[in-house]
Amino acid sequence: MSCHVMEAQERPRDKKLKILLMGNPNVGKSVVFSKLTGLQVVSSNYAGTTVDYTLGNITFSNKEGVLIDVPGTYSLEATSEAERVAVALLEEGADLIICVLDATHLERNLDLALKLQEYPIPIVYSLNLLDVAERQGIKIDVEKLSEELGSPVIPTVAIKNKGLMELMRTAMKLSQEKKEPGPKLEDEERWKRIKEIVDKVQIQVDKELTFIEKLENWTIQPWPGIPIALLVLIASLGVVVGGGKALRAAILLPLVRQVIMPLLNKIVSLVIPAGILRNVLVGEFGIFVIGIEWPFALILPYVFLFYLVFSFLEDSGYLPRIGVLADGILRRIGIQGGNIIPIMLGYGCAVPAIIGTRAATTYKERIMVASLVSFAVPCASQSGAFFALLGDKSILALIFVYLLSILAMLTVGKIVNKVIPGKSQPMLLEVPNLLLPDKDALKKKLKIRMKHFLIDAEGPMLIGIVIAAIVAETGILNEISKLIAPFVEGWLGMPKETSLSLLLGIIRRELAVLPLLEMNLTTLQLITGAIVALFYLPCLSVFGVLVKEFSLKVALFIGLITTTSAFLLGGLFNQIGSIILGFVG
Amino acid sequence: MPLAEGRKLSIYRIEDLPDSHLLKVLGIRKGTQFIIQSKQPFKGPIVVKVGNRSIAIDYDIAKKIEVEEVA
């Protein structure tokens, strides 16, 4: 009996192929993964988007397989969490590796490419980002490279779906073959070999600098990089705040208030007699107001525009450049510049921001970013609520609240930096190419994020709705209000109905703000309310993620500190404000 | 001379550097030639250009990298 038959028996027909998708950070693995599996995973133009692995099923010419999107690594020495995951997956064994190479940085990519050959797993290389390489005047001889590597190399432009069919075809064919493990090379030998290969296969044509290349250079110089960064921030704010306001005023609010709500009111009035149940549905804080008007008319436009702008910046490769520019200042509060990305993401939602710190940072830095974001960064939903509350009445108050949040961040950063032992990781990163974001990729990402928002927002919102409707309509709220009135009225100077804000604010951050809309507050009360809401408890989902990523103790601690500061700062503001107003008036 | 003291747009070669895994895989090794692309205020990172790759190196690390100017 020949060995071949044995082998065929070892690998039964119906067994799913296991395919590892590997490569350096930020080379397009997740794009390849989404295109091949049809699953949607988040990809961004900076290292460390994928920190855990994702599985997806693929079928190609009747063969089934599992594709695994492995986190990007520069090497396999298990010095970071991502590398540990990658090594563990490799040791488990697989039928095939698809190794994605960045054609614009071939030399650096070949390090991992050669390392992978030491495993007894067949490899097919995907030479990706060829469109960008061409723009930069880099020419690579694919056939020669394939010869040098001793494995097939498929040219691809993943984002445009180019070459992926060919990649799959080759992958499926190769997965049936056996491979002997390659020789282990010492570092020096491998680097020499890499240099040889690059000299043989790559030509750099001198081209005149394109505008993008000039921009790439400008954006990492203090001048004009810092002014450019400020312009980008201002423009982004303009789009989110201005655009959101326009969307809200021109389309969503009229639609909800003049069409949808009256319609619902009518239907409910027809079907349900006046009384508690009707109030629970369409009353002032009824289910339809909290469940439809608030999330869709007031919050959604801002969340949508925030993610539109943020995703665009993310895919353009611009964000790490802000990190480089800001590193000098951020390091004074113990945070490496790169962490400005999760902090900015926190202005969208704290949950992905906290998860995003997993990538490359130390435990200390993770706690720092998590506390900053939970403490003082208003999420997009809460910002939407602030705009609704303060935007029309007092722009100055709005600006004041945001300046206060930045001041609080710096203070908290300084304190936490002192309290928590450990070090922040020094910056050492490859600045990604600037790319014009791909429309389809952007659309897809926006869709995922909006879906998350709708699920995350509507789920807890339902809980909030039920609680609010019940406590408000049954009189329980009145009792609670009376109970905490001395504190709310005396110390915070707010009307006692504010207790509803405090109650709902536990569930979601914007719910701490929105009930204030209906209360006819003075400017002093508006700002006090906004301050309390800003620093108040992080929402339930954030609490959950804090427990999961750190521990219950950390989550409780952060919750306690934020809430105490909320009441302390809000109260102080009210007391001092009253005194000043007393003098002026 | 430490890299941290290098001048923008000058070309240097690395003489000696701390043993760091990430530095190595990013291609910052003994003998590597590069140009300083930018320096940042407040002791921010030094951005060096190795071939066509820009790499941002923390100021404190840059203090420990010995370089020599290449004519």
Ligand SMILES: Nc1nc2c(ncn2[C@@H]2O[C@H](COP(=O)(O)OP(=O)(O)OP(=O)(O)O)[C@@H](O)[C@H]2O)c(=O)[nH]1
């Ligand atoms: N122009 C161009 N852009 C691409 C191509 N492939 C991927 N990209 C972009 O490159 C960036 C990085 O892609 P990802 O798929 O997130 O990279 P990754 O390898 O998964 O990165 P990590 O998960 O961080 O390791 C994204 O902004 C993609 O849109 C390509 O062939 N051409």
Ligand SMILES: [Mg+2]
């Ligand atoms: Mg990825």
